[in-house]
Amino acid sequence: VQALILAGGSGTRFWPLSRRSRPKQLLALEGERSLLQETVERIRPLIPPEDVWVVTTRALAAEVRRQLPEVPAAQVLEEPLGRNTAPAIGWAVRSMPEQQRGDVVAVLPADHRVADGAAFRAALARAAEVAESDDWVLTLGVVPRWAETGYGYLELGEALPDGGEGHGSSEPGPPTVRRVARFVEKPTPERAAEYVASGRYLWNAGIFVFRGTTFLEILERLVPELARGLEALARDPGALDAGYAALPAESIDYAVMEKLDGIAMVATVPLDCGWSDLGSWAALAEVLPEDGAGNAVRGDVVAADASGNLLFADRGTIAVLGVEGLAVVRTGDTVLVIPRERSQDVRRLIAELEARGRSELL
Amino acid sequence: VQALILAGGSGTRFWPLSRRSRPKQLLALEGERSLLQETVERIRPLIPPEDVWVVTTRALAAEVRRQLPEVPAAQVLEEPLGRNTAPAIGWAVRSMPEQQRGDVVAVLPADHRVADGAAFRAALARAAEVAESDDWVLTLGVVPRWAETGYGYLELGEALPDGGEGHGSSEPGPPTVRRVARFVEKPTPERAAEYVASGRYLWNAGIFVFRGTTFLEILERLVPELARGLEALARDPGALDAGYAALPAESIDYAVMEKLDGIAMVATVPLDCGWSDLGSWAALAEVLPEDGAGNAVRGDVVAADASGNLLFADRGTIAVLGVEGLAVVRTGDTVLVIPRERSQDVRRLIAELEARGRSELL
Numbered sequence: 193v194q195a196l197i198l199a200g201g202s203g204t205r206f207w208p209l210s211r212r213s214r215p216k217q218l219l220a221l222e223g224e225r226s227l228l229q230e231t232v233e234r235i236r237p238l239i240p241p242e243d244v245w246v247v248t249t250r251a252l253a254a255e256v257r258r259q260l261p262e263v264p265a266a267q268v269l270e271e272p273l274g275r276n277t278a279p280a281i282g283w284a285v286r287s288m289p290e291q292q293r294g295d296v297v298a299v300l301p302a303d304h305r306v307a308d309g310a311a312f313r314a315a316l317a318r319a320a321e322v323a324e325s326d327d328w329v330l331t332l333g334v335v336p337r338w339a340e341t342g343y344g345y346l347e348l349g350e351a352l353p354d355g356g357e358g359h360g361s362s363e364p365g366p367p368t369v370r371r372v373a374r375f376v377e378k379p380t381p382e383r384a385a386e387y388v389a390s391g392r393y394l395w396n397a398g399i400f401v402f403r404g405t406t407f408l409e410i411l412e413r414l415v416p417e418l419a420r421g422l423e424a425l426a427r428d429p430g431a432l433d434a435g436y437a438a439l440p441a442e443s444i445d446y447a448v449m450e451k452l453d454g455i456a457m458v459a460t461v462p463l464d465c466g467w468s469d470l471g472s473w474a475a476l477a478e479v480l481p482e483d484g485a486g487n488a489v490r491g492d493v494v495a496a497d498a499s500g501n502l503l504f505a506d507r508g509t510i511a512v513l514g515v516e517g518l519a520v521v522r523t524g525d526t527v528l529v530i531p532r533e534r535s536q537d538v539r540r541l542i543a544e545l546e547a548r549g550r551s552e553l554l
Numbered sequence: 555v556q557a558l559i560l561a562g563g564s565g566t567r568f569w570p571l572s573r574r575s576r577p578k579q580l581l582a583l584e585g586e587r588s589l590l591q592e593t594v595e596r597i598r599p600l601i602p603p604e605d606v607w608v609v610t611t612r613a614l615a616a617e618v619r620r621q622l623p624e625v626p627a628a629q630v631l632e633e634p635l636g637r638n639t640a641p642a643i644g645w646a647v648r649s650m651p652e653q654q655r656g657d658v659v660a661v662l663p664a665d666h667r668v669a670d671g672a673a674f675r676a677a678l679a680r681a682a683e684v685a686e687s688d689d690w691v692l693t694l695g696v697v698p699r700w701a702e703t704g705y706g707y708l709e710l711g712e713a714l715p716d717g718g719e720g721h722g723s724s725e726p727g728p729p730t731v732r733r734v735a736r737f738v739e740k741p742t743p744e745r746a747a748e749y750v751a752s753g754r755y756l757w758n759a760g761i762f763v764f765r766g767t768t769f770l771e772i773l774e775r776l777v778p779e780l781a782r783g784l785e786a787l788a789r790d791p792g793a794l795d796a797g798y799a800a801l802p803a804e805s806i807d808y809a810v811m812e813k814l815d816g817i818a819m820v821a822t823v824p825l826d827c828g829w830s831d832l833g834s835w836a837a838l839a840e841v842l843p844e845d846g847a848g849n850a851v852r853g854d855v856v857a858a859d860a861s862g863n864l865l866f867a868d869r870g871t872i873a874v875l876g877v878e879g880l881a882v883v884r885t886g887d888t889v890l891v892i893p894r895e896r897s898q899d900v901r902r903l904i905a906e907l908e909a910r911g912r913s914e915l916l
Contacts, residue, residue: 494906494912508886509570509887509888509889511889511903511907512890512891512892513896513900513902514899515892515893518877522889526871526872527882529873529874530874530875534875534876540858544856545856545873
């Protein structure tokens with residue numbers, strides 16, 4: 193099994209800690225290791241570093257290689273620019289030697305958190321098994337914990353004969369595998385609540401498992417323009433910059449997964465492993481250790497008469513008194529103060545900084 | 555006229571900007587100059603730097619001399635330790651050569667703010683005139699702007715014949731001089747409201763004007779232990795450390811001013827000059843420039859959907875969104891976040907840091 197880690201993201205949700213030159217996946221938000229390093233460590237018992245591939249951008253490649261010295265440098269692939277996930281995955285698979293391309297490839301985002309690594313590996317191993325034996329497209333779907341409207345969902349179909357309900361949660365055994373009836377886009381709050389209540393939906397976490405060659409065949413049928421572009425790049429690697437820029441910038445979800453009906457068999461392994469995509473400072477607050485007053489804390493913090501805050505000191509000291517429900521983030525050059533539940537609005541501050549030409553802070 | 559500037563304070567109200575090694579009077583809270591430098595500049599048209607004396611602590615003396623190169627170094631007097639204002643003033647006057655000791659001495663705190671320097675100088679000049687001609691004790695009392703309970707008050711007596719109501723505010727002329735009926739301690743809120751409504755009370759701003767020799771005579775009558783101690787120090791300057799530590803640690807207000815009835819004539823010049831003792835971050839917020847949304851701002855600040863905050867970046871950048879009524883202060887090593895109206899509670903954080911042995915932050 194080859195691992196293909198998508199590490200080209202440039203998200204701004206963890207500003208001011210995340211910067212253009214140091215996006216979320218390269219940050220150590222919880223422990224000592226970055227989310228990218230955690231991703232590689234998590235799968236190591238299953239997939240050794242020499243079978244790990246990373247797709248990232250040119251700007252980030254040096255830091256990625258520095259963080260992952262155990263991954264062969266040539267397997268850190270540098271996109272000339274970001275063109276969304278379908279080109280990134282297609283290009284990476286097409287860049288593998290023919291033998292690895294025929295292997296099962298596990299596509300993994302580099303910026304997710306998993307509490308229970310063993311459960312994650314068990315699901316991944318099961319998915320790889322099915323992808324290898326039956327040539328199916330597999331996805332790991334997260335058992336939803338609330339009616340999230342920020343994710344796509346998978347609707348479950350029947351269980352596969354060899355991974356069905358017989359292996360229920362009450363007894364140990366290989367994780368269940370079930371068909372995916374369909375992929376659905378981000379729902380309304382009402383629809384999301386129905387999905388979660390029904391027990392028939394999983395969160396689409398962007399984790400996919402398939403043979404590389406199978407994926408390339410699917411691209412030829414569903415996104416022929418992309419398949420042709422990748423073929424041209426393979427013939428003339430010197431034309432990478434112009435060729436890559438010309439690839440259709442589509443996500444694997446929209447361009448491939450939602451259109452597989454009649455093209456390929458799709459199944460999922462439900463994942464219940466303390467997964468989080470850490471989509472904001474508020475999401476990080478949910479998983480950081482708490483002080484006695486319900487403040488999620490990292491770094492050097494002094495709090496008095498304060499509760500329910502996220503207090504994140506990457507450098508220096510944060511001292512708070514008499515405040516509630518805030519996110520306070522201190523980096524070497526900047527401090528952010530924002531209500532915890534509005535932490536997604538950090539993008540408005542970034543827009544303001546962009547408008548003021550303050551690119552040194554971005 | 556000699557100026558005697560009290561610059562030994564070690565207040566903590568502007569933590570984390572103020573530190574033991576850099577208390578409030580040495581900080582530039584508004585402009586480029588520190589409050590101490592502003593104090594010297596303010597009186598310069600009246601009292602040249604060669605007639606300025608500064609009492610400070612040993613730990614602060616080097617920085618005081620650095621900030622005031624125009625004041626003779628020998629006139630920056632170094633207390634071995636702080637013993638409150640009565641010993642500081644007595645010792646400084648006693649340290650002056652005999653001729654200056656006979657001059658009028660204006661005692662000025664080093665950490666106050668004055669918006670209208672000309673009005674301040676006019677009042678000070680008037681007070682010095684009366685102190686010189688009539689040998690009275692003068693004080694500059696601030697016309698109260700609200701029912702403050704954190705200050706002492708002066709109750710006004712009748713106007714002096716040569717400075718009375720005839721020179722009202724409607725026509726220019728020398729400031730009014732009025733007798734002080736009594737000094738009163740910090741009042742209750744009800745009492746403070748009565749004082750302000752009556753129009754017969756002024757804030758005691760700790761600014762006193764008298765002949766040095768007159769003050770020493772008063773000390774002999776009211777605080778003989780202090781007078782004897784100062785005399786001993788004058789005879790044996792080599793015993794300063796032990797001798798100074800043995801002086802009674804009393805304030806000029808309690809030990810002298812409140813007890814002058816029958817001892818000396820006391821008068822005041824009402825001061826209406828935009829005075830503030832800058833007693834907290836909230837008080838500073840009242841005088842800093844505002845952005846369009848009512849945030850008092852200093853330094854590099856980005857605010858969106860935020861109003862009524864004090865945003866003070868001594869170093870680096872402060873970015874806030876969606877918060878109201880906070881004080882956010884960022885220094886080189888620390889950030890403080892506290893509700894603006896609770897900014898006096900910063901002492902609780904300092905106590906917490908002391909308890910944790912974090913003296914490097916104090």
